[in-house]
Amino acid sequence: MHDEAFEPFFDEGLITEIVRPIKSGKEASVHLCRANPSTTGETLAALKVYHPLDRRNFHDEAIYRDGEWIKERRVRVALEKKTRFGREVQGGIWLSREWETLHALTDAGADVPRPIHRTDDAILMTYVGDEDDAAPQLRSYRPERDEAEALFRQVVRNVEVMLGANVIHGDLSPYNILVWEGIATIIDLPQAMDPRKNQHAEELLRRDVERVVEHFRRLGVGTGAGRLAADLWVAWTFADLVPGDLSS
Numbered sequence: 618m619h620d621e622a623f624e625p626f627f628d629e630g631l632i633t634e635i636v637r638p639i640k641s642g643k644e645a646s647v648h649l650c651r652a653n654p655s656t657t658g659e660t661l662a663a664l665k666v667y668h669p670l671d672r673r674n675f676h677d678e679a680i681y682r683d684g685e686w687i688k689e690r691r692v693r694v695a696l697e698k699k700t701r702f703g704r705e706v707q708g709g710i711w712l713s714r715e716w717e718t719l720h721a722l723t724d725a726g727a728d729v730p731r732p733i734h735r736t737d738d739a740i741l742m743t744y745v746g747d748e749d750d751a752a753p754q755l756r757s758y759r760p761e762r763d764e765a766e767a768l769f770r771q772v773v774r775n776v777e778v779m780l781g782a783n784v785i786h787g788d789l790s791p792y793n794i795l796v797w798e799g800i801a802t803i804i805d806l807p808q809a810m811d812p813r814k815n816q817h818a819e820e821l822l823r824r825d826v827e828r829v830v831e832h833f834r835r836l837g838v839g840t841g842a843g844r845l846a847a848d849l850w851v852a853w854t855f856a857d858l859v860p861g862d863l864s865s
């Protein structure tokens with residue numbers, strides 16, 4: 618257990634109990650916590666604890682961090698040489714990116730968990746699900762056709778809202794979309810990137826959109842979405858994204 622990772626959240630009076638682990642993934646383990654409503658506004662919350670550095674696999678850093686310049690020379694060199702300090706910085710960059718992106722997207726009105734508090738190791742955010750069950754991932758959810766259609770529109774609207782806020786998820790898939798009471802929530806954003814800076818943005822957007830379209834196609838919806846990624850990219854390029862336009 619990552620006892621030290623939980624402690625600051627107890628000490629700050631944000632959580633009162635670790636109810637159970639929800640899931641351990643590649644980068645992190647997520648726990649259901651009982652939250653203190655007076656400090657968090659919630660009765661339950663999800664605590665995402667990033668794995669210790671040696672257990673993490675940092676995706677394809679060069680692609681995601683393309684176009685981002687690190688001012689401090691000492692840090693830049695450590696990152697390039699992948700020293701221990703460099704890896705620590707790297708770990709911090711991923712967690713910070715997820716934290717900042719959750720904030721920006723919550724403000725932009727996207728359906729993402731609301732971030733509550735962070736440390737160097739963990740992010741506390743709103744929980745999707747109830748006391749008995751965490752929300753299933755879209756990949757294992759079997760909606761009726763009408764619901765599938767509504768979920769598809771929601772996910773596309775979210776991609777539009779994200780783009781409007783200059784965010785591309787970068788690892789969007791039926792694994793990183795949770796479904797609860799008819800609402801699709803987008804999660805897992807450490808690799809998110811800014812299309813104004815990253816020269817791989819169009820390609821990453823296309824991959825995100827195609828994975829989603831492909832999944833919904835198997836559920837029998839969104840069959841006319843072949844050009845969706847291209848249309849989204851063009852709309853973003855010309856700064857005339859109107860959320861809801863391409864999803865309706």
Ligand SMILES: Nc1ncnc2c1ncn2[C@@H]1O[C@H](COP(=O)(O)OP(=O)(O)OP(=O)(O)O)[C@@H](O)[C@H]1O
Pocket residue numbers: 639640641642643644645646647663665730742743744745746751752754792793795804805806
């Ligand atoms: N806010 C949340 N509410 C409910 N469940 C959550 C929440 N955040 C994450 N989970 C659960 O924990 C899993 C892992 O979270 P996340 O995808 O953020 O981490 P990860 O380590 O990158 O996982 P993976 O390697 O599986 O992509 C999710 O697929 C989901 O089942």
Ligand SMILES: [Mg+2]
Pocket residue numbers: 642792793805
């Ligand atoms: Mg994930």
